[in-house]
Each structure stands twice: as C-alpha cells, then as structure tokens.
Amino acid sequence: MPRLTRIALVHGALALFALALVVRAGQVQLFQRAQWAARAERQHFASSTVPAPRGSIYDVRGAPLAMSREMTRLSVAPREVASPKALEKALSRLGVPRSGVARATDTHRAWVPLPGSYLPSDVQDVVSLRGVYAEPVEERVYTERAATRRVVGWVDDRDGERRGGGGLELALDSLLSGIDGRTTLARDSRGRKLDQAEDAEVEPVAGASVTLTINQELQEISQRALAQAIERTRADGGDIVIIDPHDGGIRAMASERVGDRSFGSPVISEPFEPGSTVKPLFASALLQRNLARPTDTVKTENGVYTVEGRTIRDEHPAPELSLADVIKYSSNVGMVKFVSRMSARDEFETLRDFGFGMPTGIALPGEAAGVLREPARWSRQSAASLAMGYEVSVTPLQLAIAYAAVANGGELLQPGLVQEIRGSDGKVVYEHERRVVRRVMTPEVAEKVRKMLMGVVKEGTAKSAALVNYTLGGKTGTARRVDPGHGYSGTYTASFVGLFPAENPEYVILVKVDGPRETIYGATAAAPVLKIVLEAAIASRDAALDRSSLASHAALVSMRDAPRPEYADTVEYAEPVVAPARSAGDAPPVRFDLPVAAHDSAGSGPAAPRAVPDVRGLPVRLAVRELHRAGFHVRLSGLGMASGTSPEAGVQAAPGSVVRLVSSR
Amino acid sequence: MALVLVSFVLVAASVIWRRTAGVEQAAELRALRLRRAQLEARKAQLESDIRRISSRGVLLPIVERRLDMHVPNDTQVVILTRAPGAR
Numbered sequence: 001m002p003r004l005t006r007i008a009l010v011h012g013a014l015a016l017f018a019l020a021l022v023v024r025a026g027q028v029q030l031f032q033r034a035q036w037a038a039r040a041e042r043q044h045f046a047s048s049t050v051p052a053p054r055g056s057i058y059d060v061r062g063a064p065l066a067m068s069r070e071m072t073r074l075s076v077a078p079r080e081v082a083s084p085k086a087l088e089k090a091l092s093r094l095g096v097p098r099s100g101v102a103r104a105t106d107t108h109r110a111w112v113p114l115p116g117s118y119l120p121s122d123v124q125d126v127v128s129l130r131g132v133y134a135e136p137v138e139e140r141v142y143t144e145r146a147a148t149r150r151v152v153g154w155v156d157d158r159d160g161e162r163r164g165g166g167g168l169e170l171a172l173d174s175l176l177s178g179i180d181g182r183t184t185l186a187r188d189s190r191g192r193k194l195d196q197a198e199d200a201e202v203e204p205v206a207g208a209s210v211t212l213t214i215n216q217e218l219q220e221i222s223q224r225a226l227a228q229a230i231e232r233t234r235a236d237g238g239d240i241v242i243i244d245p246h247d248g249g250i251r252a253m254a255s256e257r258v259g260d261r262s263f264g265s266p267v268i269s270e271p272f273e274p275g276s277t278v279k280p281l282f283a284s285a286l287l288q289r290n291l292a293r294p295t296d297t298v299k300t301e302n303g304v305y306t307v308e309g310r311t312i313r314d315e316h317p318a319p320e321l322s323l324a325d326v327i328k329y330s331s332n333v334g335m336v337k338f339v340s341r342m343s344a345r346d347e348f349e350t351l352r353d354f355g356f357g358m359p360t361g362i363a364l365p366g367e368a369a370g371v372l373r374e375p376a377r378w379s380r381q382s383a384a385s386l387a388m389g390y391e392v393s394v395t396p397l398q399l400a401i402a403y404a405a406v407a408n409g410g411e412l413l414q415p416g417l418v419q420e421i422r423g424s425d426g427k428v429v430y431e432h433e434r435r436v437v438r439r440v441m442t443p444e445v446a447e448k449v450r451k452m453l454m455g456v457v458k459e460g461t462a463k464s465a466a467l468v469n470y471t472l473g474g475k476t477g478t479a480r481r482v483d484p485g486h487g488y489s490g491t492y493t494a495s496f497v498g499l500f501p502a503e504n505p506e507y508v509i510l511v512k513v514d515g516p517r518e519t520i521y522g523a524t525a526a527a528p529v530l531k532i533v534l535e536a537a538i539a540s541r542d543a544a545l546d547r548s549s550l551a552s553h554a555a556l557v558s559m560r561d562a563p564r565p566e567y568a569d570t571v572e573y574a575e576p577v578v579a580p581a582r583s584a585g586d587a588p589p590v591r592f593d594l595p596v597a598a599h600d601s602a603g604s605g606p607a608a609p610r611a612v613p614d615v616r617g618l619p620v621r622l623a624v625r626e627l628h629r630a631g632f633h634v635r636l637s638g639l640g641m642a643s644g645t646s647p648e649a650g651v652q653a654a655p656g657s658v659v660r661l662v663s664s665r
Numbered sequence: 666m667a668l669v670l671v672s673f674v675l676v677a678a679s680v681i682w683r684r685t686a687g688v689e690q691a692a693e694l695r696a697l698r699l700r701r702a703q704l705e706a707r708k709a710q711l712e713s714d715i716r717r718i719s720s721r722g723v724l725l726p727i728v729e730r731r732l733d734m735h736v737p738n739d740t741q742v743v744i745l746t747r748a749p750g751a752r
Contacts, residue, residue: 063716070702071707119710120703136702143708143716186688467739536721536736551744627748 043513045184051138052178055153055207057214060251060419061542064143066152066169071139072127076104078112080131090126094118099534138162140169143217147223150255150265151214151364151417166263168210168417172365175421175429178207213249213419213432217542218242220470221533222254226511229529230256233516236491239267239396240533243509245404245499247434248413250397251507251544255443257514268362271370271393271513272493275479276330276522278389280449281402282339283327285350285357285625287445291341294324294448298337307334308380312336312388316461328460330476332388339387339569344375347386353412353440354402356394360415370394389479400510402498406450407505409443411436454502465498465527469536469554473505474498474530476522481515491515494525500534501553506545511531612659613643614649620663631655638663 026037058065081087084105091101096114103112117137127134140155140162142148153167163174181204223239230238237257242252255266282456286292294509303317316329326334339347351357357372371393373382378391394402397415405412414435421430453473456462461476476496483489495512499505509530516525537543538550542647613630623642627634635658646660647653717723728734 064712067709067713069706071706119706120699121707141713143713144720144722146722217721224721224725469739532736535738538739539737539741547744552746 005366005631011400019110038643039190043569044187046187048183048185050181050183050202050204052180052204052325053206054140054162055154055176055178055209055424056207057176058211059214059219060212060249060544060553061215061217062211063216065148065212065214065216066097066143067141068138069141070120070136072120072123073117073124073135073137074114074123075135076112076114077131078107078109081105082130085659087126087129087132090129094122094126104339120313130418144220144335147219147254148214148216149263150267151212151219153254154263167265167364171365172208172210172418172421176207176210178424179205181205181539190294201642208421208429210418211420211422213244213251213416215251215431215542215544217238217540218252218533218537218544219254221536221540221543222252223256225529225532225536226254229511229513229525230258233494233513233518234527236515236639237266238513238529239270240529241396241400242510242533243400243404243415243508245407245413245505245508246417247432248401248404249432250415250417250418253397253417257299264366265364267396268360268364268367269395271368271395271398272494272495272514273390273392273479274394275389275477275493276332276335276401277399277475277477277497278392279327279330279335279387279493280406280453280475281354282335282342282347282350282387283323283452284406284441284445284449285346286323286338287448289342289346290375292323292338294452295322296338297322298326298334300326300331300333300337303331303333305336307336310381310384312384324452324455324548327475328455330456336384336387339383344378344383347383348375351386351392353407353438353586355398355437356392358485360395360397360401362397362415363417368395370398389477396510396512399495399497400508403510404508405440406446406453407499407508408446410439410441410446412438448503450502453499457498457502461521461523462496462498462527464523465496465531467531470500470534470538470550471528471553472498472500472534473502474527476527478520484644492520494520494522496522496526496530498527498530498534500548503553504549506549507534507537609652609654612645612647612649612651612653615661616644616649618642620661623661627659627661632657632659634658635660636663637661641663 030297054068056064056068058064068472076085076087081104088101088105091104091114092098096104096116100114103109104114106112120136123134126132138626142152142154149167151167153169153171154165155162155169156165162177164170164176169176176514180201184201191378197342222242226238229235230407235258237255237260239256240252240254241250253265253267253458257266283292287294297320300314300318300321302319303314305312312332314329314331314333316331318325318329318331319336319399321329321331323334323518325331326338342350350371357370359365359367360367373391375382401413401415414437416432416435420428423429450473453475454471457472457474462474465472465474474496477494479493479495480488481491481493484493491514493512493514494516495510497508499511500507500509511526511529511533512527513525519525537545610630612632613626615626618626618641620636620639620642624634624636632653633656637660641664642661643664644662646662653659725736
C-alpha cells in the first residue's frame with residue numbers, strides 16, 4: 001500500500017473517531033441530557049430528612065414535664081477497629097455493659113449497634129476512635145416520671161419514627177411531632193456525605209409546645225399522699241383527682257396500683273360504684289325540684305329498713321333524720337326514703353345531668369363512659385340501689401366534675417387538661433376556656449348543698465378530714481366492690497370528695513382507695529388522705545391556691561385549741577392576732593396566729609428580760625439564728641458578716657422584742 | 666492558546682479552592698452545631714437532674730429523716746397578704 005494511502009487511512013480513522021465523539025457528545029448533551037443529569041445528581045448529592053424537634057409539655061406554671069434532647073447512639077464495626085484495648089477502655093468508661101464491650105470487639109461480627117443512648121459530650125472520646133460510628137437520636141426526657149407518667153404518656157420508636165404511644169403524647173401526637181424538613185448533601189468520590197453550609201431546603205417545623213392545667217407540685221403531693229395511704233391501709237390501689245371548680249381545669253390526677261407498671265390513666269378509664277358520694281347529688285335534685293328542704297325529716301327506722309325485699313342498714317342508726325342529717329351521717333335508709341319522692345325518670349335524669357354514663361370528652365385516650373342504665377332496664381331494687389350509689393358506675397373524673405358543679409354554684413363544666421398549645425412560631429393555637437355543659441342546680445341550691453357538706457366534715461362522717469383554720473365540705477363513700485363474674489366481693493372502695501375552702505372552693509378533691517384492708521371506710525381510709533394533701537398544699541407556695549383569698553377565709557382560731565404537734569413542748573402559742581386595717585379602703589385584715597419560741601414556758605407570768613447575744617463576726621444567717629434562739633425578733637440591716645446589734649450585745653431586752661442586726665455591707 | 670490554558674487552569678483552581686473552603690466551613694459549622702446540641706443536651710440533663718433532686722419525692726423523705734422537719738398542719742402556716750398600695 002502506498003504511503004499516502006496509509007496516512008489518509010489513519011487520518012480518516014481519526015476523523016471518524018472525532019466524528020463519533022462529537023456525535024456521542026451531541027447525543028449525551030442534546031438527547032439524553034435529562035437522564036445523565038439525574039444520574040449525576042444521584043451520584044453527587046443525597047437527600048436527607050431533617051427531623052423536627054418534638055414539642056415540650058409543661059405544667060401550668062411552666063415547669064417542663066416532657067422535653068426532647070439530642071443524644072447519641074453508637075455502633076461499632078469491629079473489623080475496622082485499630083486498637084481494641086483502647087476501645088474496650090473507652091466503652092467501659094462510658095458504662096457500656098461488659099457483654100456489649102465483648103461484642104464490640106468481636107471481629108467475627110461486621111456491625112455491632114450498642115444498646116442505649118449517650119450524652120454527646122460523654123461520647124467524644126469514643127467517637128474519635130476508628131471503627132466507631134455515632135448517630136444522633138432524639139430522646140424524650142420526663143420530669144418526675146412516677147408522678148406524671150399516667151397523664152403525660154410516652155413515645156414509641158416505630159421503624160425509626162418516634163410517635164406518641166400513650167397519654168397526652170398519643171392524644172396530641174400530631175401537634176407535638178411537628179413536620180420534618182429536607183436537605184440535600186453533596187457526596188464525595190466514595191459516596192460519603194459532605195457537610196453543607198446552606199440551610200435545609202425545606203426547614204423542619206418544630207412541634208407545638210403544650211401547657212397542661214396540671215400543677216406539678218400538687219401532682220407530686222397527691223402522688224405521695226396516695227402512696228402513703230395505700231401502704232397504710234394495705235390497699236390494692238387508689239386515685240386522687242383535684243379540679244379547679246371555676247374553670248374545670250384538672251390540677252392533679254394521681255393513680256397508683258400495687259404491682260401494676262402500666263401507663264394507663266385509671267382516673268378516666270376505670271369506673272367504680274361511688275356509694276354514698278352520690279347522696280349530695282340527689283339532695284341537690286330534691287331541693288331543685290322542691291321535693292324536700294334541708295330541714296325536712298323522714299323516719300329512718302333506727303337504721304334498718306326493708307324495701308322491695310331488700311334490707312338496708314345504716315352505720316349510724318337513728319329514728320328520724322332531716323335531709324341535712326341524712327347527708328351528714330350518710331344514712332342509707334334516709335336517702336332511700338327521700339329519693340322515693342322522685343320518679344324513676346327523675347332519678348335517672350339527675351345522674352345523667354351530672355354527666356354520668358357518658359365520657360367527659362377529656363383530651364386523653366381510653367376514657368370510659370361509666371354505666372347508667374335507662375329506667376326501662378331497672379329491677380325493682382334499682383331505685384333504692386341508685387340512691388345509695390350502687391348500680392351506677394362512674395370514673396373518678398366524672399364524680400369530681402359533678403361535685404365541681406356544687407362548688408361553683410351549679411354549672412356542670414367540661415373538664416380540661418390542656419391549658420394552652422403554642423405553635424413553634426409562638427402563636428397560641430388553643431387555649432382552655434371555661435365551658436359550661438349545662439346548669440344542674442341554681443346557685444341557692446348549690447349553697448345549701450355546700451352547707452350540708454360542711455356539716456359532714458364538722459360533725460358527720462368526715463371529721464377526720466377537718467382542718468382547724470379552714471372550712472372544708474365533703475362526703476364520704478364506702479361501697480362494696482364488684483368482682484367481675486362473681487358479683488359483690490368482700491372488698492370495698494373507700495372514697496371522699498371534698499370542697500376546699502367550703503365557702504368559695506378553689507379545689508374539688510376526690511380521693512379513692514381501692515380494696516383497703518386495715519380499714520374499709522371512706523371516713524378512715526380516704527378522708528385523712530385529703531387532709532394530708534390539703535395541709536401540704538397550704539404549706540406549698542406553688543400549689544395553685546389563691547393565697548390572698550385563702551387568707552381571707554382563714555378562721556380566727558386560737559392555737560391553744562389547735563391539735564398540738566409532736567414537738568409541742570418546744571413551742572408556746574400566742575393568742576390570735578388581727579392586724580388592724582389602716583384605713584376604710586384597706587384590704588381585709590390579715591389574721592394569723594404567731595407561734596413563739598418557748599424559752600420560759602415553765603413560767604406563767606411575762607418572761608424576764610435577757611441579754612442580747614454577741615453575734616459580731618458571724619455570718620448573717622448564723623447571727624439571725626442565734627438571735628431567734630435567744631427569743632428576739634430580728635430586723636436585718638445589710639448583708640455579709642454581722643458587725644453589731646441594736647440594742648448592743650449584753651444589753652437586757654424583753655423576749656420577743658426587735659433586735660436590729662447590722663451587717664458589714 | 667497558552668493564555669487560554671492558563672486562564673482555564675486559574676479559573677478551575679479558584680473554583681476548586683472555593684469549594685474546598687466551602688466544605689471546610691460547612692464542617693466547622695456542623696461541628697459548632699454539634700457542640701451546641703451537646704451543650705443543650707447537657708443543660709437539659711442538668712436541669713432535669715435539678716428538678717428531680719429538688720422535687721418533693723426526693724427532698725421530703727430526706728428532710729424528714731435528717732433534719733426532723735415535717736409538713737406543717739394548717740395552723741402552723743401563716744399567710745400574710747399585702748394591703749393595696751403597700752410596697
């Protein structure tokens with residue numbers, strides 16, 4: 001072949017190759033552009049979900065009950081680990097169980113996820129080791145879990161997605177969980193995701209924050225009092241509900257079941273036969289329908305009465321009792337006779353109007369309606385049974401909200417558990433408002449019933465709940481419990497519902513003790529629990545009590561008449577003191593009793609003057625203590641170290657007089 | 666031609682430098698975000714611990730046992746109210 005021909009051939013081949021390249025480039029660029037661009041996008045970038053932070057749950061004062069925080073979950077690729085010894089040490093320091101450490105260094109395994117999650121600051125050393133991989137996870141943190149777990153609920157991890165599993169976490173899941181965002185990350189040549197400075201393409205929307213009507217302080221007080229009562233009475237369990245009767249807000253909702261670790265909320269899901277606690281509700285219906293007055297009497301047959309073949313007995317037998325006394329002494333005979341003035345329909349409607357037999361509509365899953373049968377399905381004994389609180393079952397919440405109507409002047413309210421919901425932008429999306437379901441009695445009737453309830457605590461079956469300085473109204477209940485499938489068993493439900501303070505109640509408190517063994521009565525098993533709760537609430541600054549209103553209701557009772565505490569020998573009591581109003585327009589006088597240190601308790605006359613102690617050089621706290629111990633009142637002047645007193649140290653002064661403590665700054 | 670090549674190399678180098686700096690800054694930003702998350706998690710942990718330790722459930726048994734304190738009954742609590750206009 002001539003040389004020229006060969007060159008032409010090579011040139012032609014090169015030209016063809018160039019042409020082929022151009023054609024292919026044209027094909028890729030012009031006709032397959034979208035396909036290749038998508039492929040490049042997949043190789044260079046990865047889409048990633050940006051999880052939305054779950055909203056927090058707060059109590060009514062803003063104390064957090066449930067919050068989310070970022071934790072770290074660790075996984076180990078044992079075959080990539082360069083220094084197994086260093087890894088073992090680091091994992092042990094972190095608190096990983098020995099079995100977990102052994103698995104993490106077992107080279108027969110390719111990938112070992114370690115159990116649990118850790119604070120990011122705690123795992124800094126471990127994640128710097130080769131072969132250890134960290135993954136951020138959101139963890140839900142609950143405050144005071146024992147007290148609030150049944151209300152707040154919990155969060156489940158379903159296929160990597162965290163969803164409410166029970167309680168409010170479930171009921172409000174769609175609001176709490178927020179909306180996940182999305183971002184696109186660049187990948188390097190090995191497919192690893194590169195960091196990106198830009199914000200997410202679609203920003204996540206954080207979950208709403210929820211403020212409850214629950215008062216954490218009151219919740220803890222209730223939970224503790226309940227646990228002590230269950231231990232004291234050897235009961236199977238119990239419940240406490242505290243409601244603000246003016247807006248229907250639930251302030252506390254405590255439940256305890258022996259040996260039960262479930263998270264359900266029996267206050268709304270476990271109905272019980274209320275026993276005598278329904279009697280005031282029937283009394284209100286009798287008054288409302290003008291079928292009786294508080295002073296009207298019936299023959300109570302010395303506590304034994306047979307109706308429709310059934311014998312009814314009273315714990316406090318009497319020949320005759322007024323309606324007020326029937327409530328006061330919880331007479332079954334008297335109440336059956338009074339209620340017989342009502343028709344079966346009226347009796348049914350009374351309980352139905354108080355909300356029995358239907359759910360209250362509270363924002364918690366699993367609420368029970370209770371049982372209230374239509375009169376057409378009653379037996380001959382049903383009318384009498386209902387009058388005594390049998391053949392009807394109610395949840396503790398239903399009973400408490402019925403009593404709230406007595407407390408607030410006759411309006412049945414819808415109970416509320418959620419005070420406020422705020423979106424992530426801070427805007428209020430829901431706010432609890434007082435919602436009246438219906439009026440069940442006039443304010444005059446409500447006041448008469450409240451007076452009857454005050455009589456129960458003052459002279460009747462609930463004297464054990466009485467406070468010295470404050471009025472309390474309430475009603476005890478003791479009802480046989482039903483054993484499913486076997487009828488009435490030998491165990492009882494002891495209950496007490498109280499209104500505090502009785503004149504203008506701030507709390508309606510229901511205490512229920514299931515199956516108490518040491519004592520079965522509401523008066524002895526449940527009423528003292530309410531007193532414990534109230535005493536702790538009065539002593540607490542954060543228990544949702546209007547203290548100025550409470551002060552105006554405080555009775556002027558001499559401390560000498562009050563029950564003496566165990567350490568009474570160290571204290572003597574002054575007579576009640578009334579601070580005089582400074583002018584006609586001033587607030588009502590503050591009434592209080594002053595306990596005074598009893599240094600001269602042996603003497604009957606006025607205490608002798610004594611020397612002011614020398615407190616110079618002492619820290620103020622110690623100096624105040626010393627002066628109090630010596631029986632003086634102290635007025636502070638400055639902080640820091642005590643530099644002197646007025647009167648001076650050593651000067652004789654009357655006990656109880658004011659000593660001014662001068663400090664260095 | 667050489668000028669075109671040099672320009673191309675310079676432009677390419679500046680693009681690569683810009684991207685590298687961007688990735689470095691993003692890594693730094695991510696580290697700071699991580700640090701913030703760590704500190705927030707730590708803060709939440711400490712706040713949770715404080716709340717738990719200062720709760721009635723923990724504190725009450727301790728003060729009852731060690732300091733011989735008790736919940737006062739209602740007669741031992743004095744509520745003082747402020748008159749209107751009082752400072």
